[in-house]
Amino acid sequence: MRTIDHCYQDPLDAIWLVTAHRIGLRVERSGQVYASTDGRGRLLVGEARTLDPDDSLAQMVFHELCHSLIEGPDAFDRPDWGLDNTGPRDIARERACLRLQATLAAEYGLRGFLAPTTEFRSFYDELASDPLQPRRDWTVVLAILGLRHADKPPWAPHLREALRATAEIARTARQLIGPDSAVADSRPMLWRLVDRLPERHRVGFPGAVEDDVERACGNCAWRYRGGPGRPVDRCRQADGVRVEADWPGCNRWEAELDCRECAACCRDAYHSVTVSRRDPMLRNHPDLVVDRGSYVELRRIGHPRGNHCAALGGGIYSTDPGDARPAGDDPAGQAPWRPYGCAIYADRPRPCREFETGGQHCLTARRRVGLSR
Ligand code: SF4
Ligand code: SF4
Numbered sequence: 178m179r180t181i182d183h184c185y186q187d188p189l190d191a192i193w194l195v196t197a198h199r200i201g202l203r204v205e206r207s208g209q210v211y212a213s214t215d216g217r218g219r220l221l222v223g224e225a226r227t228l229d230p231d232d233s234l235a236q237m238v239f240h241e242l243c244h245s246l247i248e249g250p251d252a253f254d255r256p257d258w259g260l261d262n263t264g265p266r267d268i269a270r271e272r273a274c275l276r277l278q279a280t281l282a283a284e285y286g287l288r289g290f291l292a293p294t295t296e297f298r299s300f301y302d303e304l305a306s307d308p309l310q311p312r313r314d315w316t317v318v319l320a321i322l323g324l325r326h327a328d329k330p331p332w333a334p335h336l337r338e339a340l341r342a343t344a345e346i347a348r349t350a351r352q353l354i355g356p357d358s359a360v361a362d363s364r365p366m367l368w369r370l371v372d373r374l375p376e377r378h379r380v381g382f383p384g385a386v387e388d389d390v391e392r393a394c395g396n397c398a399w400r401y402r403g404g405p406g407r408p409v410d411r412c413r414q415a416d417g418v419r420v421e422a423d424w425p426g427c428n429r430w431e432a433e434l435d436c437r438e439c440a441a442c443c444r445d446a447y448h449s450v451t452v453s454r455r456d457p458m459l460r461n462h463p464d465l466v467v468d469r470g471s472y473v474e475l476r477r478i479g480h481p482r483g484n485h486c487a488a489l490g491g492g493i494y495s496t497d498p499g500d501a502r503p504a505g506d507d508p509a510g511q512a513p514w515r516p517y518g519c520a521i522y523a524d525r526p527r528p529c530r531e532f533e534t535g536g537q538h539c540l541t542a543r544r545r546v547g548l549s550r
Contacts, residue, residue, distance in 0.1 A: 193339060202214070207224065237294075283372075382428055395423060459473065
């Protein structure tokens with residue numbers, strides 16, 4: 178009788194089991210569920226016999242981790258990340274998860290290979306080559322905010338390491354197997370959906386979405402001319418690294434900024450805007466400021482999505498404040514929205530006048546509200 182002292186494990190299964198464990202989840206198989214978390218560190222995934230032929234443990238764990246990125250670190254303590262998957266309440270959050278999943282997977286050529294196998298698959302398949310558009314959509318904002326978590330503990334470095342390793346194995350398998358499907362059932366194997374690894378941009382970010390010849394450093398909002406020394410084209414996203422106008426864009430590329438679509442700096446990106454006591458705005462609009470004794474600041478209005486300057490109108494604030502939902506929060510996409518605007522634009526105080534569109538503070542503001550990566 179031989180002694181069995183090792184067990185075989187599918188390599189992708191092993192990678193994602195270990196990754197889940199390193200991030201804080203213990204994966205167990207169950208015949209009772211498709212995928213579910215108990216809020217106490219356990220992720221239940223359906224047993225192989227209960228899953229569809231295109232289900233993989235790798236994708237299922239990855240999908241759950243994408244949910245955790247959207248919901249944030251506190252959600253590890255909530256069953257199913259605090260989401261209700263029995264009704265429409267959290268459809269926007271599910272869609273945000275899929276946008277994030279598509280974005281992260283695409284960076285490793287795995288957008289098709291790691292596609293979700295839930296009832297939301299058609300939404301995933303219909304996403305544009307850049308899943309983070311349009312920025313006005315609340316599900317895009319949630320996805321951008323969630324992506325920020327991917328490079329922080331407990332997800333980093335494990336999640337990206339798992340994606341890198343999965344991409345290497347999947348590409349090797351795809352090359353070796355080719356179009357042959359004789360060893361599987363009549364359907365082509367999932368490996369066929371593995372794409373080539375996207376080129377990295379010279380500044381280090383992943384390259385722009387496939388075949389997008391319109392996006393170049395030269396027409397990117399984050400290119401600026403500056404020093405030290407002789408002014409040259411530089412990239413605000415890459416901490417001032419030098420770029421050339423004819424370089425293809427990276428995945429941080431953004432078109433010319435439109436403040437009426439943004440208003441990040443007037444919303445909750447900055448919690449206080451101080452106004453000089455000598456600013457003429459104080460005389461003309463005393464109702465829009467608050468005197469704190471040692472300083473005066475613009476008055477702010479509370480809102481379910483974060484407070485904002487009392488002079489700001491438009492955007493998600495155009496609806497009844499009690500039900501102010503960005504368009505993407507509405508499963509039917511019908512929630513009203515109108516361009517942002519400042520009610521006292523001609524009279525706005527000095528800090529607002531001096532705020533530079535496309536400058537460092539503008540990028541910080543947009544990042545804080547989930548409009549820029
Ligand atoms: S963010 Fe814009 S300027 Fe910077 S590398 Fe990407 S495309 Fe070029
Ligand atoms: S953060 Fe930048 S783009 Fe947005 S409203 Fe302010 S200046 Fe305009």
